[in-house]
Amino acid sequence: MRTTQVSTLIVAGSLAAAPAAAAPVLTVYTYDSFVAEWGPGPAVELAFEADCGCDLQFVATGDGAALLARLLLEGAATDADVVLGLDTSLTARAAASDLFAPRPATAASFALPLEWTDPTFLPYDWGWFAFVYDKTLVDTVPADFEALAASDLKIVIEDPRSSTPGLGLLLWVKRAYGDRAAEIWQGLADNIVTVTPGWSEAYGLFLEGEADMVLSYTTSPAYHLIAEGDDTKAAAPFAEGHYLQVEVAAKLKSTRNSELADRFLNFMTTEAFQSVIPGTNWMYPAVTPADGLPKGFETLIQPEKTLLFPPEEAVSVRDPALAEWQTALSR
């Protein structure tokens, strides 16, 4: 009996797969957590394949920085039609590679805190960096970087040399304080418990109680609230404003499926894609879904001021800002 069932399944499976095998394949390079079972990937694939007459294949590579590195290694010979998962700290370097084609015109109205004019990269979600803490453990929440530096709160941050949030913090301090950035870092030095290679380690240390606050996103408390029913986590609003991270997608110049790639990019601004984002990527969708954001997102802090360097400037301030950071923290 069992054999029959299995072979029936195989036959059914190959029948279902048969039309897809002849259909064009759209290859989308992305980062690991996008395609995970609990990420947006599975739902996005199902929705897009429902009427594209194509086979959408995700290829996942580490995180955003690893994704760009892979594209730069492959150059024009890449298999990718679309790349999904670069962010605003990487776009200038990505644009300089000359690998990407202009994005299709879109009628969608973006719900970003800034006006989006980039001709190549299409935003699909975004978030503000913030320090996240446990409400039951921290009594006096610092209102800005100077208050944090003056407090005896312990923080864990990510290394800007190996991690996107770490780089975001570096640019955040630089954007907010300009020439005073080095001074701010010197003040923060005794608050920093340690610096981790990536976001996962930092967040893990924070949850284990090694630090009072961790550099993460304003949306992080939504995960704990919605997925775990835990309302003890919160993000601290800082008076200087919060640095923005926008995640983007783009079409490769070398694609042989140009129309299909455009179709996918347009699909990314629609309800079917955008409604999946908040509860899987734990970021704000670039286009607010018709039903609004999931319940729980309304409890998150709304920074009054958004900080962001234009892409070219982000590249030019990066190296001097890193040198300041290293000097201040090496004392």
Place this chain on the structure above:
Amino acid sequence: MADGAQPLGTWLRLAAGGAAALVAALTVVPLGAVLARAGGVVMLGPADWAAVRFTLLQSTLSAAISLALAIPVARALARRQFPGRGLLITLLGAPFILPVVVAVMGILAIFGRGGLFNDGVAALGYGRISIYGLGGVVLAHVFFNLPLAVRLLLQGWLAIPAERFRLAAALGFGPAEVARHLERPMLKALAPGIFATVFLLCLTSFATALILGGGPRATTVELAIYQAFRFDFDLARAAALASLQLALCAVTALAAARFAVPAAFGTGLDRPFARWDAQGSARRWLDAGLIGIPALFLLAPLAAVVLSGMPGLVSLPAPVWKAAGRSALVAATSTGLTLALALPMALAVARSGRARTLEAAGMLPLATSALVTGTGLFLILRPLASPAALALPVTVAVNAVMALPFALRSLTPPARDLEAGYGRLAQSLGLTGLARLRLLTLPRLRRPLGFAAGLTAALSMGDLGVIALFADSDRATLPLELYRLMGAYRMEDAAGAAVLLLALSLAAFWLLDRGGRADAGT
């Protein structure tokens, strides 16, 4: 051992040469591919040299302290029998095979700001001690490598024939005389290689050094490579740093091979041990302390990992179990491959007098940068086939080669003893080829082979290695899945996956290592 040198058979020569070629193909060739793509190397800046200095400092300290502590611990374990000794020895190997992030979390649960150790210190009325800094880096590296050093030394102790201890007892030797005539010669043969192995392991440390080092002061060469690759996409600088790392490795390995003085105990009849030199209650208490205190140091963080992971273990999502199956398959295949590479290399090193180059070649994988190796392999293989299709074969090959230095460290000294003790007899009997392998080599090397197999299986179960550039979501291994869970806020699932990984690694290690010790009678 020049007087024991014997001609190498054709098959052995071919097998050892092939193994060395594969090692080169997975260490030097990928680096060459990155260099070729970069179009040359660049001069290193002052920040890079600072990273080199810090790396050398922490590696030297970590290796020296690990070895210095391992000697008394292994000595105590070698001369004591107690219930649960076998289990303890297996468990002590666990820190070495855990993924770095998991082990670091375990260490911090005990020694961190809010850890048990600091709670104890605070309860006694003292201020909390910060672990972060050079001290923390060395503490973590000792935690990882002390067990490895203990195990390798313990093998050395167990390889001294029981007859020598009998003779020592008949001559009325006390511990001092046993140390001078039996133990010190054994240590002179093993210690340089073990020091070099731990030193090289610490050389490529990155996440541990950064997290426990507390910030950019603790920048290692591997982190500088990471920065060059990801932050600047500067392949030339990444390749220059990786070349420097490999050169340091080659120098260290050659020096270790030079300083090692082979012991000459002759052979014995494999009788069970009895140690007449270690009696008396004071010595017994001393040994109890020497075993108990390190065991506590090593097992407490593991207990923390297990306790925090148990709740998540029952509800692990299905992909984690699939990844676990894939990891077990990878581990089994890599183990077979490692043994097939290590045995001919060890025998060739043992039989020929001048095999330092071969021995050093076997150490090279220790100092390769995972990032550069992965990138190089990607550049070489991508024109040939889809990287995703190659993910698992590449993982198997890389894991097998990465585990090779440990297998060789375990196999080479006993292979030398084997050749010194039985080589001429075998030759005069005309015992060659498969018959020699079956009748002499495999039975005599059973114990180190089992240990090497266990270690390789456990290491490749837990190693993230170079798969990241190749892997796609359908082919993730368990460690990669664990990192993905952590990256998606799912810390509880990640902790559960860590316990699963720990259990699988230990089970593999125990099964294979036990198989090797079945004849030991201890």
